[in-house]
Amino acid sequence: MKLLENKWAFVTGSSRGIGQQIAWGLAERGCNIIVHGREPKNLEATLARLKTFNVQTHIATGELSTSAGVAQIITQAMAAPGPVDILYNNAAVQTKYQSIFAVDQAEWDRVFQINVWALIALCQAFAPGMRERGYGRIINLTSGIADQPNLAVYSVSKAAVDKFSRDLAAEFKGENVLVNFLDPGWLQTDLGGPNAPGNVESVLPGALVPALFEKGGPSGRFYGAQDYKDLER
């Protein structure tokens, strides 16, 4: 079913892992895709498969680790042939595994810049246009990670993502801009590592659920992609 035909989705970190699956899953439903990774060469595999879905594509490259990089990414995404209707803030980094007492300020700054400040900047850039056009779906990737003090920087950054998503959803109360946050499950990716119980393909179709909500659908809520395993792909 081509439920997203003629829409444009911007998926950060769609060069590999979960973002790549989300980009392909959206394209299978007819959605045009703005693909993002740090370097153009990182996008080749994603783009090669996107070609098979008969959708339009556009490229945004750059670093989320600096505000200049984020600005560059926003400028490129805004130059796509269509406006961003669906924003997946997917790209993120894991923290170093170390004692909660040993984490220095530089590590908090590094992880928060990529996982939180960049995500907020992207929402600020694209959400007002969604409001003007009367349609928008924002899905911020979070984590169901258990209390693990040695990975606290990552977990706390995701807690910030959850709260920001709820606040942004409240800003759009009653409007057709829905903001939700999604836990993909612990999956075998570069970030998740080889010991994760799930394969990356299992993020579909659940990861697409918040992008497919109709007007008046849920907003400000947590979704677990693995809770929708039985849905038809």
Ligand SMILES: NC(=O)c1ccc[n+]([C@@H]2O[C@H](COP(=O)([O-])OP(=O)(O)OC[C@H]3O[C@@H](n4cnc5c(N)ncnc54)[C@H](OP(=O)(O)O)[C@@H]3O)[C@@H](O)[C@H]2O)c1
């Ligand atoms: N995998 C899991 O088990 C798991 C569990 C819970 C939540 N999540 C969340 O799911 C999302 C995707 O994770 P993943 O496992 O797919 O990660 P991944 O395989 O490590 O892929 C990370 C993606 O983010 C991009 N990226 C990384 N650092 C960047 C930076 N500094 N600037 C710009 N782009 C950057 C990468 O681009 P390049 O290819 O160009 O480097 C890549 O596309 C994240 O938000 C993560 O926290 C994952």
